[in-house]
Amino acid sequence: MAILLTGAAGFIGFHVAQVLLARGDEVIGLDNLNDYYDPALKRARLEQLQGRKGFKLYQADIADVDAVKEAAAGADVRRIVHLAAQAGVRYSLVNPFAYIRANVLGHTVMLELARHLPKCEHLVYASSSSVYGGNTKLPFSVEDRVDSPVSLYAATKKSDELLSHAYAHLFRFPQTGLRFFTVYGPWGRPDMALYIFTKAIFEGRPIQVFNHGDMQRDFTYIDDIVDGVIKTLDNPPGPDAQGRPYRLYNIGNNKPEPLLRLIEVLENAIGRKAEKEMLPMQPGDVRATYADIDAIKNDLGFEPKTPIDIGVPRFVEWYRQYHKV
Template identity: 65%
Template sequence: MTTLVTGAAGFIGFHVARRLLDRGERVLGIDSLDAYYDPQLKRDRLQALQGPGFDFRQVDIADAGALAEALQGRGVRRIIHLAAQAGVRHSIENPHAYVQANLVGQVNVLEYARHLEGLEGMVYASSSSVYGGSTKLPFSEADPVDRPVSLYAATKKADELMGHAYAHLYRLPLTGLRFFTVYGPWGRPDMAMWVFAEAILAGRPLPVFNGGDMARDFTFIDDIVAGVVAVSDSPPADTGGEAPHRVYNIGNSRPEPLLRVIAVLEEALGRKAELRLEPMQPGDVPATYADISAIRRDHGFEPVTPIEEGVPRFAEWFRRYTGLA
């Protein structure tokens, strides 16, 4: 059996692919290696995946013809679709990239899936950003999510709606995962943990938005991967009634004050941060907090990594990878 992992050179995709390979499975990875951030980091991740069972194709999921050609006859039975244009703030500056990757790309992968014989199931990435500016905490899958505060969030909600439509029309077993502030080794340079660590080690002022009055449901990458794989292993059954489509929160279910996270990172790096307090950024929200009761009930998901463990593990990798002392 081969699992298709889109966005395999990305942060979460790399870790998911590695977990599947460690289980002895075959992985077909695709990624466009775009320049949203330094492609060298993506190539380094791919290099770490090289070995028996891993095959990679560089392709843009927004190019339907190239995608079909790259995947033809590959024996795919499961899909974990993580390729996307990420970043809330970047969506304000470059909206068309999000339309192509997150909307056109989602349709192209769904179209591939619906024509695939023997598909067991498909998992795709959504985001906690779909909850918009909601002040009701924790965020529950039952909450209304029809007031996004960024284009990125709007595209992720649209992905969920398209997923439901395809599950209904073609009886595809689909699961969407709303990720909450993932961090860890091999993370992205635009993510808070990387930005903070780089600023601390370089002695630069560290921008802290909303005057530091922020909380995030920081979730360590190993916990996220365990949840993604568990969901992929148990796709929703088609009972002939409602569409075989589920959407779950996947997070640590423990919102951490941003200043507390910075303090743990300072300790791990052995340096104090110089804080530069900034106003709230457009499209941002003051707090996120995942209700994970549904994914815990249906898939046994249980995050086990507190920030006191996860942040030092990130810091150790970051120093080693970047060479910053």
Template identity: 60%
Template sequence: MPILVTGAAGFIGSHVCLKLLERGDDVLGVDNVNDYYEPRLKRARLARLAAASRFSFLEIDIAEPMALARALSGQNITKVVHLAAQAGVRYSLENPRAYIRSNISGHLEVLEFCRGCPGFEHLVYASSSSVYGGNQKVPFSESDRVDNPVSLYAATKRSDELMSHTYAHLFGLRQTGLRFFTVYGPWGRPDMAYWIFTKAILEGKPIRVFNNGEMRRDFTYIDDVVEAVIAVVDKPPLTDAPPGRIYNVGNNQPARLGDFIDILERLLGVKANRQSETMQPGDVARTFADMTLLEQDFGFKPRTSLEIGLGKFVNWYQSEWTGGL
């Protein structure tokens, strides 16, 4: 029986698929391969997966009512890793309807699909550190209140958590939500700061540095994120009241944005032309993951320092992406 991974052409999704394939699982990936960012990058990720005989792929829109049920009839799916979503805080200011469709309607369709699968075992789904909104207490803990989102993206991710809780309560659907903290690394997303800065610095263009570089982010390397996802997949919640849980997946070491740029400059051997700007709407001053719960339940600890992780991204960007990927 294959493990279903939604968002298989995405950054985290493609890496999770690779890891599942490496350990011998059959993987069925789905994605609509939209043009929010460069589809060529998404196709290249899929090409890496297609080399594995245990991987199959369907290009479908999960937000389309009953699309999953129709496409996957008879597949005997018992585990789902749901990573498909409309990402990006800033884009939610420009195209809010895309977030309602992909993140809320799409999540509902995944829940309904799982509920209809005989013998279903576990749904692991992506949430976000954005749900902590303007919280002042740090580090952010899973027990903190999350009722003050400052972006529509954050509101949709919190909505997903609430819908999942309801399905766990009403139908006993076993689920684990993972609140990802600023994931970065090779094969990443071009709309993220590390990619935008790298491209601009190499091209001699200015970079926009918000909040005078004083923002802090809990940058989490992709390999650490994948390790956490894989650890969780095989261990559904055991409790029946209700069988749902949420974990932070972060690095537990927030970095100042200015220091982050300093590291990129050293790795690239080029000084950045920094343009200081005020905070953007929907942004938060800092993120900081309390990783106690995930370590307690799964023995997970992030291992990749920011300097090493950014070094791996820069090597990939220069050798593969700008090298003609």
């Protein structure tokens, strides 16, 4: 039995692959190694995976139907962890077609692949906390309506959830969508705030603090995210009252942190003060995120364990080693 993992060179995908391989699973990785951020970081992650027993990588675009079919051909693929996507809220204002291709067309390709697999046990896919958009009720619950996206990225992720729901209804193969909340940690993405702040502080440049610092995020450490992904993967949903084997979960730390407190923890970990440039809210951004995790906690026993006071110093330690600073 093999697990097809899209986005294998990405931040979350890399960490998921490590855990799957460590427990003896066969992992077929799929990644197009695009240049949304420096591909050197993606290649460095892959260096940690390549050569390990059970791992094989296909460099391919998930929106390429034939390439995806080729990657799955000849392997007994029964589970799919679909994490590949065009990420980032602000970049969607610049290059919207990249989001439609990767997130909507690419997701449909993965659904079609799963639909035609002889023994598809479970498709787990990445959604995002951004789907909550303009919602003001906190914490965000999977029972909340999510009809007010404030970015194209959020709209594509909501589209993925709707597509998956339709496929679960029509073809009855098990699916779970995971709404990730602000993931951070070693090997993280350079376009995320923690990485951007850390780089600027080490280089002696000011950091840009949006909405004049009046922001909160449910920062979730990578190890906790991976624990949730694995628990989900190993527990496919049964049919609901309408016979659909489909569910959604939030995966967050269940503890929103003020942005200024994150910066303070980061300053302490680096040992330097940040020069702050206070700016207004950016288009497509939201003031606060906060995950209600009761559903995944009750169903699967998920329990985040890593506060920012532990996770941020771990990231800084990795940053120092990787960038040799």
